Amino acid sequence: MKINLKNGIDKLLFGMKQNDVTALYGKPNRNYKDEDENVIFAYNALKMRLTFYQEEDLKLGYIVASSADLELFGNTIIGKKITEVKKELAAKGIIKYNQEDFDTFENYFNEDNWFILQTEFDEVVKFEIGAIINAKDEFDWKFKK
Numbered sequence: 001m002k003i004n005l006k007n008g009i010d011k012l013l014f015g016m017k018q019n020d021v022t023a024l025y026g027k028p029n030r031n032y033k034d035e036d037e038n039v040i041f042a043y044n045a046l047k048m049r050l051t052f053y054q055e056e057d058l059k060l061g062y063i064v065a066s067s068a069d070l071e072l073f074g075n076t077i078i079g080k081k082i083t084e085v086k087k088e089l090a091a092k093g094i095i096k097y098n099q100e101d102f103d104t105f106e107n108y109f110n111e112d113n114w115f116i117l118q119t120e121f122d123e124v125v126k127f128e129i130g131a132i133i134n135a136k137d138e139f140d141w142k143f144k145k
């Protein structure tokens with residue numbers, strides 16, 4: 001599955017509604033609300049968790065993925081050493097990260113593209129990507145009906 005920075009993953013585009021997603025991938029394995037009343041879809045086979053923001057008319061705004069077939073710029077990232085992934089991304093001009101450590105995990109957040117590489121034991125285990133907020137401090141929705 002191809003990661004499309006600032007846009008989404010695979011056929012998912014930020015700004016889609018729940019019915020747009022179910023038309024592509026079918027009914028999720030789990031469907032629930034978080035503490036902020038956002039709707040969460042979880043797809044086991046895709047290893048993805050999708051968040052539809054309650055305050056944004058339930059538009060898709062955040063994706064957490066851990067599938068081994070995730071690709072960024074044609075390179076897989078899950079299961080690779082963080083140094084290798086950062087080196088591959090540096091070749092594409094992505095070099096700035098805010099690092100946060102907790103327990104055995106580290107998060108490498110790239111604000112320009114609004115993504116997080118989560119590692120455990122120096123290996124990428126999860127990729128998170130969110131919709132971009134534009135200069136007007138509004139979400140830059142990519143899905144246009």
